[in-house]
């Protein structure tokens with residue numbers, strides 16, 4: 045099956061913009077792109093020239109990091125750009141749809157609605173696990189993209205590889221399964237919920253989104269990578285602006301991805317995972333906390349006796365957390381990113397001071413303990 049059979053016919057037929065940088069490479073006197081021949085008043089000499097649309101060194105490094113071929117990869121401005129490109133390429137306004145499993149990351153639905161695509165919702169199960177059979181049953185011919193956030197934001201729950209791959213197989217020829225692995229570096233490496241990036245070559249309808257914004261500490265630089273069948277990559281490149289990656293961003297990404305950067309990142313991932321365990325255990329003992337959801341990400345989502353009071357107490361102390369009460373099934377919850385050990389200690393201290401808000405701590409039998 046050709047995954048492009050699911051794409052918008054008008055996008056498949058689109059003649060993309062051909063930039064000066066794409067048309068001519070090499071040469072020493074560059075008079076083809078209407079750039080300034082002088083370096084900028086302040087800044088690097090390279091900045092006066094348009095950047096490589098897909099910087100070769102960065103593409104090579106990311107392909108090796110994620111274990112895919114260079115033709116199976118697209119670098120863009122964060123995973124957010126990958127989500128947007130997919131929706132625009134595969135969903136015709138007023139006709140096609142995406143499928144999401146709430147509570148989940150909000151950008152899938154926002155991008156779909158901006159595009160005029162319908163959003164089909166198949167809620168997570170009560171234990172926050174992905175309901176593969178219900179998702180499969182809800183995929184009509186209009187649904188072109190099924191988003192799976194693994195680990196999920198805002199619950200933190202990992203998604204078993206086996207469940208994802210079963211869904212990918214079930215939907216072969218019917219829809220692309222887009223696995224958003226923004227937090228995968230924090231998942232237990234020996235657990236069942238590891239990355240499916242290694243499967244991209246084996247399934248034409250599997251797309252994986254990775255980012256340097258979380259574990260690699262580059263949220264401000266905006267570099268994300270989409271891994272997919274080469275035909276999907278080729279289609280998305282047609283839609284992308286000609287020069288998506290600013291030169292300083294590509295340089296910053298390559299620096300972070302150096303051998304030394306990799307060592308530092310691995311150490312920090314270890315710290316985050318230790319802090320997740322330490323904080324998870326400590327928070328669970330607090331009077332104001334009803335439950336700590338099991339997390340495979342760099343945050344913990346807490347059910348509280350009174351989330352509003354806890355949030356206000358934290359804010360008074362200068363600690364900003366994410367209020368996730370607007371999400372279904374999380375009406376009493378806050379999401380707290382794991383910071384440095386000292387920041388986490390401070391957060392814990394403040395929450396320890398939030399008293400008298402718990403009406404009834406759920407017993408082991410009634411507490412929701414997501415898998």
Ligand SMILES: Cc1ncc(COP(=O)(O)O)c(C=O)c1O
Pocket residue numbers: 121122123124125149193196197224226227254255256257263266267268
């Ligand atoms: C699940 C998920 N996907 C994607 C993103 C966006 O990532 P990026 O910074 O790569 O655009 C986020 C940001 O919080 C996220 O939580």
